[in-house]
Amino acid sequence: MKSREARIEKLRTQQQNSKNHKEYQAFLTEINTEKIDKGKIEEDWLKNQEGVEKLQNEVKTLTQQVEADTKTCEATKQQLGGRLSELQAEVDRLKPLRDQAAAAVPSQARDSFERLADRHEGEAMGSIGKPDRRREEYICNSCNMSLVADIYNRLHSRDEMVLCPNCRRMLYIPDELPPELALNTKPPRKPVAASTEAEE
């Protein structure tokens, strides 16, 4: 734009010094052409300027967003770091107790336990449950599969490992199911023989 202005100035001077009307007119035409060109350049420049401002605003918004996200990220990192060291401390605290308990278990049972724990994300054992207090019917609490009626006796009186036939976890009797609650109730419903409420 500056070079156009300089050129227009130069043409004006030349125009003032023109020797005749024809030359004067020729300079005038040239000056007008230069002015139109200058106007076009100005318009383009304004348009570009608008674009630049828009982009600058976008950059500003994005920068603010990045700053906010970075703060959130830092806070989350700190929280996770704190939680991680808490969990690690708990693992460190429980490890000797766990090792001690494991040492008391016969090696074959311990191996089975480790294998099952690997397969079930640490949950190697499944407690048995008695959904209906009046019925001697049991389920595996881990997978809800019905179990054979004598499962309680097998676990309670015999020292053998019984796996759930469905999820293959090692079954055990939970503390809340002592013999007085578990046993001496009605035998299991026979699947075919219909029992009605009137019998109860």
Ligand SMILES: [Zn+2]
């Ligand atoms: Zn199961």
